[in-house]
Amino acid sequence: MASLKEKNVEVVMALAWKTETVHIGGVLSRMGFTVRKRYEGFWSRDSIEKNYTCPACGLPPCKCDTVLYSFTFAADKPEKSIGGNEV
Numbered sequence: 001m002a003s004l005k006e007k008n009v010e011v012v013m014a015l016a017w018k019t020e021t022v023h024i025g026g027v028l029s030r031m032g033f034t035v036r037k038r039y040e041g042f043w044s045r046d047s048i049e050k051n052y053t054c055p056a057c058g059l060p061p062c063k064c065d066t067v068l069y070s071f072t073f074a075a076d077k078p079e080k081s082i083g084g085n086e087v
Contacts, residue, residue, distance in 0.1 A: 001031070001071075004073070005073050007061070009073060010072065010074050011070055011071065011072050011073070012068050012070065012071045012073075013036075013069070014028055014033060014068075014070075014071075014084070015042075015066050015067070015068055015069075016028060016066065016067045016068075016069060016070045017039070017064060017066060018023055018064060018065040018066060018067050019056040019057075021064075022067050025069075028071075028077065029068045031071065032071055033067050033069040033070060033071045034069060034070055034071070035067055035068070035069055035070045036068040036069060036070050038065055038066070038067050038068075039065060039066045039067075040065050041061075041062075041063060041064075041065065042064070042065055042066035043062035043064050043066070044060075044061040044062055044063065045061075046062075047060040047061050047062035048060045048061050051086075053055065
């Protein structure tokens with residue numbers, strides 16, 4: 001993260017896979033990331049189109065969600081929620 005700040009990156013976004021839990025959610029939270037939005041069934045269409053098997057759901061369609069997280073470096077630029085913060 002320090003190297004990103006040195007390059008004047010202001011915001012870092014991360015998509016996290018969610019089945020029953022957000023698998024990397026604890027790590028992102030400890031790093032200071034904030035939940036921005038949950039996308040229900042995010043992988044469904046992609047799993048059908050590419051015919052892949054989800055490790056949690058099995059054969060398509062995948063029913064897993066994705067959660068969008070963000071981290072803002074600049075203290076003078078507060079993060080703005082884009083809604084849907086429920087994980």
